[in-house]
Amino acid sequence: MENNNSSEERPTVMVTNDDGIDAPGLRALVRVLISSNLFRVLVCAPASEQSAVSHSITWRHPVSVKQVDINGAIAYAVFGTPADCASLGISKELFSFVPDLVVFWLVANCQLFPVPYTGHQWHKHGQQLWLSCPVIGSSVYSGTVAGAREAFFNGIPAVSVSYDWVGGKSSVDDYTLAAEACLPIFRAILAEIKNKSYTLNGFLNIDLPTDIANHK
Secondary structure, three states: OOOOOOOOOOOEEEEEOOOOOOOHHHHHHHHHHHHHOOOEEEEEEEOOOOOOOOOOOOOOOOOOEEEEOOOOOEEEEEOOOHHHHHHHHOOOOOOOOOOOEEEEEEEEOOOOOOOOOOOOOEEEEOOEEEEOHHHHOOOOOOHHHHHHHHHHHOOOOEEEEEEEOOOOOOOOHHHHHHHHHHHHHHHHHHHHHHOOOOOOOOOEEEEEOOOHHHOO
16 A cells, blocks of 8 residues: 655655765665655765775865756765765755665675675785775775764764675666665664664664575
């Protein structure tokens, strides 16, 4: 049955990431949130990929933004970091209201699952040096986790979600499955926020396995 709640009665969810506003994973999550008809959806995401920037912020020059057309959502691309996006998105500079929940969404091969830390793993290709994926994917370096932390610092409930999408094994449809798997979690968090029983002493970090369909 269709939910006929007016937009004013729905909780507001702001979505962002460190993969960029055009990332298919973010777009899949936004579509799922909108089609559920349960939330007002805001998007405030980097204009380009900002992976592994950790909690860096822009302060030596102005941050530019542009409105982006995403049907069913109010969306802005930010020429800055994930922490910039979180700070701007909850500041009322872009949106007229503060979101009830901020969701940071990462879909990539390099994700946040715990791995043994053995120091920086560098690999040389000709005259170029590349840092290996497991270090980039750790929660210390993740722009996604840092963005959730920025929202938390400002008293806004936040959750960072990492989905282990594997090229050649996963399909584009898995983006949608991952987003749908998280809907009950988001609804439970928002119910606790409404009842004032949700803790503000931290933020959630959720890791989703590759095979979503068999691990719900």
